[in-house]
Amino acid sequence: MQGMMGWQDVRDEALRRIRARAWPPGERIPDEADLAAELGCARATVNRALRDLAETGLLERRRKGGTCVALNPVRKATFEIPVIRLAIETAGHRPGYRLLSDGLALPPDAIAADFAIGAPAPLRHVLALHLADDRPYCLEDRWLSPDSAPPSVSFATLSANEWLVQNIAFSGGTLAFRAAPADAEQARSLECAPGDPLLVLERMTQASGAPITRVNLYHAPGHRLETTL
Amino acid sequence: MQGMMGWQDVRDEALRRIRARAWPPGERIPDEADLAAELGCARATVNRALRDLAETGLLERRRKGGTCVALNPVRKATFEIPVIRLAIETAGHRPGYRLLSDGLALPPDAIAADFAIGAPAPLRHVLALHLADDRPYCLEDRWLSPDSAPPSVSFATLSANEWLVQNIAFSGGTLAFRAAPADAEQARSLECAPGDPLLVLERMTQASGAPITRVNLYHAPGHRLETTL
DNA sequence: AAGTGGTCTAGACCACAAA
DNA sequence: TTGTGGTCTAGACCACTTG
Numbered sequence: 457m458q459g460m461m462g463w464q465d466v467r468d469e470a471l472r473r474i475r476a477r478a479w480p481p482g483e484r485i486p487d488e489a490d491l492a493a494e495l496g497c498a499r500a501t502v503n504r505a506l507r508d509l510a511e512t513g514l515l516e517r518r519r520k521g522g523t524c525v526a527l528n529p530v531r532k533a534t535f536e537i538p539v540i541r542l543a544i545e546t547a548g549h550r551p552g553y554r555l556l557s558d559g560l561a562l563p564p565d566a567i568a569a570d571f572a573i574g575a576p577a578p579l580r581h582v583l584a585l586h587l588a589d590d591r592p593y594c595l596e597d598r599w600l601s602p603d604s605a606p607p608s609v610s611f612a613t614l615s616a617n618e619w620l621v622q623n624i625a626f627s628g629g630t631l632a633f634r635a636a637p638a639d640a641e642q643a644r645s646l647e648c649a650p651g652d653p654l655l656v657l658e659r660m661t662q663a664s665g666a667p668i669t670r671v672n673l674y675h676a677p678g679h680r681l682e683t684t685l
Numbered sequence: 686m687q688g689m690m691g692w693q694d695v696r697d698e699a700l701r702r703i704r705a706r707a708w709p710p711g712e713r714i715p716d717e718a719d720l721a722a723e724l725g726c727a728r729a730t731v732n733r734a735l736r737d738l739a740e741t742g743l744l745e746r747r748r749k750g751g752t753c754v755a756l757n758p759v760r761k762a763t764f765e766i767p768v769i770r771l772a773i774e775t776a777g778h779r780p781g782y783r784l785l786s787d788g789l790a791l792p793p794d795a796i797a798a799d800f801a802i803g804a805p806a807p808l809r810h811v812l813a814l815h816l817a818d819d820r821p822y823c824l825e826d827r828w829l830s831p832d833s834a835p836p837s838v839s840f841a842t843l844s845a846n847e848w849l850v851q852n853i854a855f856s857g858g859t860l861a862f863r864a865a866p867a868d869a870e871q872a873r874s875l876e877c878a879p880g881d882p883l884l885v886l887e888r889m890t891q892a893s894g895a896p897i898t899r900v901n902l903y904h905a906p907g908h909r910l911e912t913t914l
Numbered sequence: 915a916a917g918t919g920g921t922c923t924a925g926a927c928c929a930c931a932a933a
Numbered sequence: 934t935t936g937t938g939g940t941c942t943a944g945a946c947c948a949c950t951t952g
Contacts, residue, residue, distance in 0.1 A: 462940070475854035487918060498942045503919075513765075519919045519949040528850060531766035533860045536742075538759050621757055625704035631762045632911040635864035635882035635904075653864040653882030661914075675864075682861040685890075691921070716937060727923045732938075748930040748938045 461497040466505035469495065474514060474525055482527045485515075535683050537631070537659075540596070540617050540673075544588045552587030555612050556645065567599050570660055571667045580605070582616050585645050592646040595674040604668045616669070620661070624668060629661040633681075642674050652677045690726040695734035698724070703743060703754055711756045714744075764912050766860070766888075769825070769846050769902075773817045781816030784841050785874065796828050799889055800896045809834065811845050814874050821875040824903040833897045845898070849890070853897060858890040862910075871903050881906045 473479045485491075488506065492499040506523055509515045513530040517523045544551040560578040568576065580600040586593045598616050604624060611619065620626075636656050643650040657673040675681075702708045714720075717735065721728040735752055738744045742759040746752045773780040789807040797805065809829040815822045827845050833853060840848065849855075865885050872879040886902040904910075 460941085475856075481851065489918085498944095499919095500921090500943090501941065503921090504940090507920090517919065518951090520917055520951050521949095522918060528768050528771060529855070533764045533766055535762045535764070536759050537762055539757050542757065622710065626758070626760075627704070629914045630911060631914055632909050633862055633884060634909045635884040635906070637882050651880065653866050655862060655864040655884075677864070680861050680863045682859060685858045685860055689922085718937090727925095728938095729924090729940090730922065732940090733921085736939090746938065747932090749932050749936055750930095751937060 461495050461501065463501045463504040463508070466491075466495060466497065466502055467508050470505060470509060471514075479525050481525050484522045484524050487522055531685060533683050533685055535681065539621055540586050540594065540615065544586065544593055547588065549588035549593075550590070552590060553613070553615050554585045554587065556583040556585055558582045558611055563599050567670055570670050571599070571601060580607070582611055583645075584611065584615055586615070592648075592676050594676060594679070595642055595645050596671060597674065598669060598671040600669050601667055603666065604663075617671075620669060624661075625663050626661060626668075627663045627665075629659060631660075632658045634658070636674075638674070638677075646674065646676045648677050655679050655681065657681075690724050690730065692730045692733040692737070695720075695724060695726065695731055696737050699734060699738060700743075708754050710754050713751045713753050716751060760914055762912055762914055764910065768850055769815050769823065769844065773815065773822055776817065778817035778822075779819075781819060782842070782844050783814045783816065785812040785814055787811045787840055792828050796899055799899050800828070800830060809836070811840055813840065813844055815844070821877075821905050823905060823908070824871055824874050825900060826903065827898060827900040829898050830896055832895065833892075846900075849898060853890075854892055855890060855897075856892045856894075858888060860889075861887045863887070865903075867903070867906075875903065875905045877906050884908050884910065886910075 470479075479485045486494070488499045488502045492502045495502070506515060506517065510517045510523075513532055514526055515523055516526050538546070541551045541553070559581060561581040562576055563571070563579050563581070567579075571579065580602065582596070582598045582600065584596045584598075586596060596615065596617060600616070605616070605619065609619060634656050635653050637651045638646060638648055638654050640650050642654065643652065646654070654677065655675040657675070659671050659673070661668045661670075699708075699714075708714045715723070717728045717731045721731045724731070735744060735746065739746045739752075742761055743755055744752055745755050767775070770780045770782070788810060790810040791805055792800070792808050792810070796808075800808065809831065811825070811827045811829065813825045813827075815825060825844065825846060829845070834845070834848065838848060863885050864882050866880045867875060867877055867883050869879050871883065872881065875883070883906065884904040886904070888900050888902070890897045890899075
């Protein structure tokens with residue numbers, strides 16, 4: 457006995473063979489049963505290990521087709537999207553929050569399209585500024601479906617971001633990054649110059665298929681969103 | 686028998702209870718054995734389902750502590766980072782590539798720090814432009830460790846991006862997004878105006894602990910990086 | 915038709931952390 | 934100390950897909 461082979465050990469051994477080109481890119485590797493026999497463990501253990509590598513994009517698995525080393529290992533980067541206030545605290549700063557405006561308004565076409573509204577209808581529009589150590593951190597520009605938050609809910613002290621996370625059953629959505637120049641209003645809020653490049657995070661949130669909220673987060677110049685591969 | 690309960694069914698049922706507040710945020714849920722008995726399946730099946738929900742941040746699990754519904758569900762967004770050429774093709778465009786410069790140079794301090802170089806030493810510096818339908822798509826600004834690519838390797842027709850993916854055993858690294866104004870040279874390459882906001886993707890790649898390459902990808906104005914939650 | 919991964923099961927032991 | 938999740942096992946059946 458060469459010691460207990462846990463699924464992580466099996467995964468590491470497979471990784472070693474891939475990196476050593478013992479299993480070259482594009483090649484088919486032995487099937488689960490053979491590997492289990494060779495490594496002296498159950499097939500379920502091998503399955504767990506190879507499934508893990510497949511999830512990270514290093515292996516491609518197909519029934520009957522077997523398991524191959526991916527030709528173009530697609531890197532998968534994972535970002536954690538916490539509540540803004542927590543992100544600020546985690547970075548070691550004192551969070552602050554200021555509601556700038558809150559009322560009904562006609563959404564621009566791009567937003568209306570996201571809400572799949574036929575006829576133009578006013579939506580609740582909330583503008584708020586998040587601060588880190590009293591300096592502008594990001595500008596929250598949010599449109600809300602009437603179904604999501606009753607008008608009685610005030611975002612004066614608790615950000616919509618936080619209220620929604622705690623009160624709405626989230627089920628899906630999309631996320632996008634882009635860069636955009638600060639317009640006059642954004643520049644005033646974020647205390648930067650108009651035209652300064654801002655990192656924009658666009659989020660669309662749905663619950664049970666229906667759009668709940670559409671938010672743009674305009675981050676102050678210099679902001680970096682980082683993760684580990 | 687109420688039909689076969691697969692682990693995905695168990696996961697969906699748990700999701701339903703979380704959203705219906707039958708399992709309120711912060712509360713402890715029944716342990717695996719109880720759920721298995723209630724749902725009429727094996728504990729391993731319940732384990733697989735709850736582990737899945739824990740990975741997405743909806744549940745928090747601790748040995749002996751049991752399983753709780755997360756108080757502030759941290760969303761995890763996953764981006765797929767393919768080879769640039771494939772990203773362009775996937776978007777339905779014809780990929781193009783042009784090497785702009787390739788030679789030894791002294792890296793700026795920020796880059797040198799990433800390579801953990803004590804004394805200033807020249808590194809291989811590659812500038813290349815990726816095109817989509819003959820229009821600028823992104824500018825690749827890359828520094829290479831001497832260990833990674835032998836000087837004999839030419840990036841004239843095959844991008845460094847692609848060569849590295851296929852020839853270097855990747856093991857880890859970091860990724861960051863930020864927004865930056867185009868400088869004069871970037872503007873010329875990307876055919877935009879100086880100062881235009883660019884979405885910058887900074888990537889640092891390591892193999893077995895040693896830095897391999899450091900790249901900045903400057904995306905043409907208007908570029909959006911999207912994903913699904 | 916047949917090979918391969920996907921999953922379920924029942925039982926067991928272990929590791930960790932809370933009481 | 935003890936409860937809970939983490940994992941392994943051996944065997945089984947099924948689903949998909951390729952030849």
